[in-house]
Amino acid sequence: MLAFILRRFLYVLPVIVGVSVAVFLMIHLIPGDPAQIVAGMEASEEDIAGVRRALGLDQPIYVQYAKFVARAVVGDFGVSFRTGRPVIAEIGYRYTNTILLGLAAILVAVVFGGMTGIVSAVKKFSVFDNVSMLVSLVGVSMPTFFFGLLLMLIFSVYLGWLPLAGKETWLHLILPAITLGTPSAAVVSRLTRSSLLEVLQQDYIRTARAKGLAEVVVVNSHAIRNAMIPVVTVIGLQLGYLLGGAVVTETVFAWPGIGRLVVQSILARDFPVVQAAVLILAITFVMLNLITDLLYRVLDPRISVQ
Amino acid sequence: MTIDRTRIIVPPTVPGVDGPEGSVSGRISQKSRAWHQLKRSRLAIPGALVVCIFIVVAILAPMLAPYDPNKNDLSNTLLTPCREHLFGTDELGRDILSRIIYGARLSLLEGLFSVLLAMAIGVPLGLVSGYLGGKTDTIIMRLVDILLAFPGVLLAVVIISILGPSLVNAMIAVGVYTVPMFARLARGSTLAVKEEPYIEACRAVGMGHFRILWKHVFPNISAHLFVLATLRVAIAILTAASLSFLGLGAQPPSPEWGAMLSNGRNYLLIAPHLVVFPGLAIILLVLGLNLFQDGLRLVLDPKMADR
Numbered sequence: 001m002l003a004f005i006l007r008r009f010l011y012v013l014p015v016i017v018g019v020s021v022a023v024f025l026m027i028h029l030i031p032g033d034p035a036q037i038v039a040g041m042e043a044s045e046e047d048i049a050g051v052r053r054a055l056g057l058d059q060p061i062y063v064q065y066a067k068f069v070a071r072a073v074v075g076d077f078g079v080s081f082r083t084g085r086p087v088i089a090e091i092g093y094r095y096t097n098t099i100l101l102g103l104a105a106i107l108v109a110v111v112f113g114g115m116t117g118i119v120s121a122v123k124k125f126s127v128f129d130n131v132s133m134l135v136s137l138v139g140v141s142m143p144t145f146f147f148g149l150l151l152m153l154i155f156s157v158y159l160g161w162l163p164l165a166g167k168e169t170w171l172h173l174i175l176p177a178i179t180l181g182t183p184s185a186a187v188v189s190r191l192t193r194s195s196l197l198e199v200l201q202q203d204y205i206r207t208a209r210a211k212g213l214a215e216v217v218v219v220n221s222h223a224i225r226n227a228m229i230p231v232v233t234v235i236g237l238q239l240g241y242l243l244g245g246a247v248v249t250e251t252v253f254a255w256p257g258i259g260r261l262v263v264q265s266i267l268a269r270d271f272p273v274v275q276a277a278v279l280i281l282a283i284t285f286v287m288l289n290l291i292t293d294l295l296y297r298v299l300d301p302r303i304s305v306q
Numbered sequence: 307m308t309i310d311r312t313r314i315i316v317p318p319t320v321p322g323v324d325g326p327e328g329s330v331s332g333r334i335s336q337k338s339r340a341w342h343q344l345k346r347s348r349l350a351i352p353g354a355l356v357v358c359i360f361i362v363v364a365i366l367a368p369m370l371a372p373y374d375p376n377k378n379d380l381s382n383t384l385l386t387p388c389r390e391h392l393f394g395t396d397e398l399g400r401d402i403l404s405r406i407i408y409g410a411r412l413s414l415l416e417g418l419f420s421v422l423l424a425m426a427i428g429v430p431l432g433l434v435s436g437y438l439g440g441k442t443d444t445i446i447m448r449l450v451d452i453l454l455a456f457p458g459v460l461l462a463v464v465i466i467s468i469l470g471p472s473l474v475n476a477m478i479a480v481g482v483y484t485v486p487m488f489a490r491l492a493r494g495s496t497l498a499v500k501e502e503p504y505i506e507a508c509r510a511v512g513m514g515h516f517r518i519l520w521k522h523v524f525p526n527i528s529a530h531l532f533v534l535a536t537l538r539v540a541i542a543i544l545t546a547a548s549l550s551f552l553g554l555g556a557q558p559p560s561p562e563w564g565a566m567l568s569n570g571r572n573y574l575l576i577a578p579h580l581v582v583f584p585g586l587a588i589i590l591l592v593l594g595l596n597l598f599q600d601g602l603r604l605v606l607d608p609k610m611a612d613r
Contacts, residue, residue, distance in 0.1 A: 019594050022464075029468045044360050055506075097582050141593040143564070145551045147570055148586035153578055194606020239319035250569075262460075266467040274467050276461060285457040 001203045001297075004241075008293055012286050021284070024068045027271050028061070030033040038081065049227045073258060077276035082268045091258060096279060097167065098257035099181060101250070102242045104173050108181030109188050117192025117231075120144025122219055124197065131187060140185035144245060146181040148252035149158060176253040180245055184238040191234050196227040229300045240285040307490030318611030333506040350601020364410040373401035375561045384577045394579045396569070402580065405561035406587050411561045413591060416477050417539040423481030424488050424504035424538065429531060431485070432492025438499055447493070452487045459483070465502050466554045473562065482543045483537050491534050495527035502526075516563055533602045540595035547588055563588050 023269060027034050035052040036043070043051075052058050056067060071077065076208035077087035120129040129237075156164040163172050200223055210216045233243065254260070258277050265273040337376060354395065360398045363370060373394075379399030387394045393402035435446040465479035499505065547564030549555035556562035558569065563584040570580030 013450055015451045015455050018448065019455045022452060025466055026464065031469075064448060085603070137596055138589065138593060141596050142543075142589050143551070143585065143592075144568075145548060145564070146567060146588065148579070149567070149574060149581050150585070151477055153574060153581075157578075217530055241458045244456070244460040247459055247463060248552065251552055263554070266463065267471070267553060271467075274464075278456070278464055281453045281457060281460055286455050 004297065005168035005294060009292055012290050015060035015286055016283060019282045020069060020072070023275050024065050025284070026275055027278075030271075038271070072276075072279065078272040080270055080273050081150075081263075082270040084274070087272050090273055091262065091280060092262050093275055094258045098243065098246050098250070098259060100244055101173065101255060101257055102239055103177055105181035105184065105242050105249075106177075106235060108130065108177050109142060109184035109238060110265055113185035114187025114192055114231070118188040118196060118219070118224065120189070120193045120201065121227075122215075129193075136186035136189050142183075144179055144183065144248050145252050147182060148175070148249060151175050151179060153250070157224065163203050165252075172253075172255075176249050177225050179252065180242055180249040183245070184242065187238060188231060190232065192227065192231050193269075195230050196223055199223045200228040200297050202226075209268055213256065227295070231295045232299060233292055236288060236295060240288040240292075242286075243281050243285055343469065343573060349597040350604070353594045353599075353601065355596025356590060357598055359593050360410050360594070361414065364414050366409055367407050371404035371407040373402075373404040375405040376559050377401075378602065384573065384580075386550045386577070387579060391412065393583045394577070396566075396580055397573060397577075400559075402566075405566060406563070408582055409561040409563045409566065409584065409587065410591070412473070412556065412560065413543050413547065413588070416473075416480065416562075417543040417595075418437055419477045420480035420484060420542040421535050421538045423478065424484035424542075425531065427481075428485040428488025429524075432494075433496050433523060433527075434491040436493035436496030437515065437519055437523065437589075443493070446489070452491050453486045459548055462545060462549060463552075463554065466549060471557065472553045473550075473556040473560060476546050476549040479549065480542045482546065484542060485535065487538060488531065489595070491530060492527060495530050496523055499523050499526050522571055529606055533606060536595055536599040536602060540592045540599065543588070543595075544591055 018020055025107075030037060033048070035048045035055065035057050038055065039048045039051040044190075056064050075088045077091075079085065080087050080090050083090065116132045120132050123129055152164060152175060154163045162175055163169070196219075200219075205218060205223060208222050209215075243259075246255075246257055247262060249255065250257040250260035250299075251263055258281060262274060262277045263280075264269075265277070343473065368489040378513070379395065380398045382391070382395050385395040385399075391401050391403065393406065395401055396405075397583055431446050435443045456464060462476070462483040465482055466475055469475040469478065477479050496519075504524060505518060508522055509558060547553055547562070547567075550562045550564030553568065554564045565582040567581055568582065570577070573580050589592040
């Protein structure tokens, strides 16, 4: 197992290096002189030269990259152009908020998606199955921002049950979590259904039925466990994708997360914050995928045999 | 009396007419089989119909739109739906129905352009990667892995941060964000096709790699690519609308649906129709594409029907 973990880690290492190169190059790929952009269009030649020196832009690019990585490893991403505070201080609590939102959203996806998927598979081609398939199709066809605004309109404006936006109490988490989790719930539901249907056709299920077990026991004790293996993998991947999806949901609900920070920083051309936030999100995503991969191996011993 | 169907004698076939797939009737029966499968998915035809309606609306926008989509009418701001303005007006008195009709052009353009761009980059990469294998494959696929390391819409957001917010840049960003999906599918399909005896035969007669890829591998994987393209057009429309909603795509006064929603949320409490109609337009178009794509998948993989 240790060898497998090590091998997988060695596999993701080049990806992390590649991501760091891409993020580092962002500021160099912007059309125009990065020092001019940072200093502002009205800046004098001297100011621009000063910024160039301060950012190390006058050094060879590989030296700049090496310094960028050396500083990033210890969490030093420089200072935000917008607020003047250290970038890591800007990102810190927002990252926790995004993870909290992601976990709440995945809970929504697992509970709603998992349950409807199981019922749909057990009652294949029933009214419930057809309706839930249609709902999940609409779920994946609906833009998250529109869904979020609709929820806001119904539950905050008309019914007044839940707060509109922001993050003060745990109640503020409910609408963003449902908004972010619903498309994933649709994916989890469809996968649970097809996976369970496949398992229900296996010989050992026929045996379980033949020895007179009740259908509930057959489904609960024999089918679901095996059917859940691919679902767990997808849940892991979905959690990663939710980090990206949070960019939109956090903006709709003014949730103080890292996604909203990225958008605000892009619009304000605050590049150190964009670089740091994107790098942290991408590395989190890669690590989540790695963990999912390892979990899949633990859950399904057949993989180890193969 | 019952008829024993197993004993019915099949009439002799005329060579070249009822023959294999290459013949005329072979192609016709293949087409009718595909049509039959498409109909089996029940919702594929209505889906295709919805998409067709949006395409017609987009093409005929100047004839269908009752008003100029960008014409302000400050004496009629934030009107709720009425006879003169079926979907109401926005904060500048612009007719929302006309803006949605013109917006269909932008959304379809966003979806098609970004997917074509993604195919133009991703498919050749995947073809070469799968066909040549070895180090070329490793390098291309590691590059694709790096693109895939940015979760969800984040890669598009990163590209926008480099290029700057605009409609064209949003389309480029969504295109690049979609490249890995086409590269991976093209590679996987090429790996399967290149082991076929006819590819070996092509090599045996001395055909060049480029010609084999273009004339023999590509046509055989194109059906799978087409199905993915329909799905990705739907996702591209959603992603581009999200970027516009965030202020990173189409800019005002463009009647882009995502931008209209972004603007409308400022008036959510007093004029929710500013949000509802553009939102419904996006859902309808994307749902139509998704339903159509579901049917197409069934045509390619009839086993799916039992699932």
